[in-house]
Amino acid sequence: MSDNLYSWGRYPPHPQTAIPCHWRADIRQALADRVSRHGTLLPFGNGRSYGDSCLAASDQVLYMRPLDRFIAANWETGLIRAEAGVTLDEVLAVAIPKGWFLPVTPGTRFITLGGALANDVHGKNHHIKGTFGRHVPRFGLVRSDRDPLVCSTTENPEFYAATIGGLGLTGIIDWVELQLAPIRSSLIDATNVRFGSLDEFFAISAELDPSHEFTVSWIDCLARGKSAGRGIYMAGNHAEEGPLAYEDNAKLNVPFTPPFSAINQLSLRLFNNTYYRAHRAGRHNSRIGYEPFFYPLDRILNWNRIYGPRGFQQYQCAIPDANAAAATKALLDAIAAAHSGSFLAVLKRFGDVASPGLLSFPLPGATLALDFPQRGKITANLFARLDAIVREAGGRQYPAKDAHMSGADFRGAYPAFEQMITLSDPVISSRFWRRVTT
């Protein structure tokens, strides 16, 4: 049993001691134990949150991953119920052969159902399907101060809203009901469009988003001058015909953490240039498996280790539509000017489908996400500039990715935090929550 768990960015570097949860009955025992010892803990799924939202204030986490059983499944309607530690990958393995797919999936399939709900994750189809929480009609919540709850829009609705996107603070999610989406094939009809500027991106997005369930763009965040804002727009729909095949391709692995970051100015420029040029100009259609389309990074297990022992931070923000183009341009300019940036810079337009969660991140507008090697002051200075642009534009940062946002920024952008304070469980707290509420 590995008892040194870290967040995905390995920054801030606080190892977490795991209290493994093997059976649903273990949850109540763990909470009761905290109550009697006047301590706190935090549920921890598969460790894919980037910053400190998955790190316990006490550095002791209830490790939920062993809780990986299905509870019920209706393969006629696609409604499944499973324990919170089941990963999206494990759902896909069982559901795809039966003709069902995740209604919403982020860029990794190695997250748990509990984690997906607690961060109200979004995916390439946000503009059509909204967030993950919209497809969770009910879930179970175990709290230290009352009997276990079933939460839905009609049962305990205040805890339903607070738990979706609630960062694990309202109690331990023990099971999740999920409405899957029917598919005829596990293949994706994909279209790639190379664009030369941000204006072009927003034009293509306006044209193609409505006819494609899945859309996302990669941006060359190092390009400056004439090439600034260039990138690849990638769109797709589930194919109407083809096999129903679970894909688990041979994986590469980063078996250990190198002593320094492999991500530097040179390797980034090389990658970004090559990646851009690898895509021909114009529009190109192809039919590909769902795995390379949704989860390209999952092919390299432990890819977070390439950033070396100091780790990395992801910066993800959402900007309201009215200011989306201008603020995105300002953000990219600031990043390029700082000679910093990542090979994984992602830009997408969110839709206006409302999320059921109190603290859900998405808003109608654009979202930009980039990874930065952790470089102390250099990173802090850049993030301060980016924060100012986001604040000015009325946008906000994503707690699931965050290790830096100020309490003032959080409270300004998520006014429902006051309700969260009253609804959170007395023996649950995270380093993130302590940081932004005090």
Next chain:
Amino acid sequence: MKRILIIGATSAIATACARRWAAHEATFFLVGRNAEKLGQVADDLAARGATVYTHVLDLNHFDQHAATLDACYAALGQVDVALVAHGTLPDQKACEQDAQLAVQEFTNNGLSVIALLTDLANRMEARRSGCIAVISSVAGDRGRPSNYLYGAAKGAVTDFCSGLRGRLFKAGVQVLTIKPGFVDTPMTQGLPLPGLLLATPDKVAKDIVHAVEKRRDTLYTPWFWRLIMLIIIHIPGLIFKRLGL
């Protein structure tokens, strides 16, 4: 469609095996001590598309083995694979001080298996087909001071299966002795096991399902334990007793 009996069905290795079998349609008869846990394991397999029967039994109640197997055959009609996976991990130090505890642990891990297999073997022999897969342990290959009570019980199981294999071979029944090394399960939680040698239950399950398919006699899992144990059993006694393994 495979018809599968699992004894000790809530164990991590048994669960991982069952999920692999459930992916290709299977009917299960699950036996375990704890009704609540057994129900949760059964629900999981049913959601994956399997047909599942459950039966609550503490295997130390030998007098109930026959009724349990009757119920199993009544439900499944025939048993293609019987996986015997129940067991506990004794506290060696405590067993050295308490004869009653020592005998109890020997019963949990050794005698209950022998009692069950005695009845089950006759039923399988009469039907002249199927596989009996028994989870023994590398610990049974040679007694070591750190856990010789467990080792003695597993050694008895290994020897019993070796003899049974020769007998049932004539009836076309496979007897597979499974010898896992260190596996990351609730049973081994809290033990200071070397991370490099630690296997996941699913990795072990993959090997077990494969060995059943290939009708193997003995399985070391992961494979490198065959080499490790080959060395361990050949260390001269004069040296071995001084190693304190």
